[in-house]
Amino acid sequence: FFGGGRQQQVNVEAQAQELRFYMSMYNHMVDECFLKCIPTKFKEGDLNAGETTCVDRCAIKFLEAHTKIGATLQKMNQGM
Template identity: 45%
Template sequence: MSSWFGQQQQQGPDPLFLAKTEIEMYNDLFVKMSSTCFVKCRSNFKEPDLNIGEQSCIDRCASKYMEAQEKVGEVMKRVNEQAEQQQRAMQDMQR
């Protein structure tokens, strides 16, 4: 494909679309983690600040949440790689 100026357009996904998608994904992750950890750890609504116990709970909760997300990401990566290999094998068989 060529653009208006006769230059070749980049093949593959649009980098701006990928960046926006990644930002949305991290925003969603942060919102879910924040609400989950807030509900789990916030116990006293009489004081405006978090107490030491609540701060520790939120630190542990956020750490565990991110660890879990990382593990899920690793599993999904392996599943996607296996699916790609199977798809390539099917394409090779059809040739």
């Protein structure tokens, strides 16, 4: 019970790091999908049908790429 403050501190930092990881992953995803799906002539403020479909697919493919690259990193780490 005593010393719990310290334990909690460590825990908060670990969770903060995890949260930062997810935020960075999400921000990268948004960046890449904006680049891939939105032509730079902005005709309107809404996403049109084609853009919406593109974003949905882009987001899912980006997360698959995340998994794929994670697996590659792990394989290489073990191989060395």
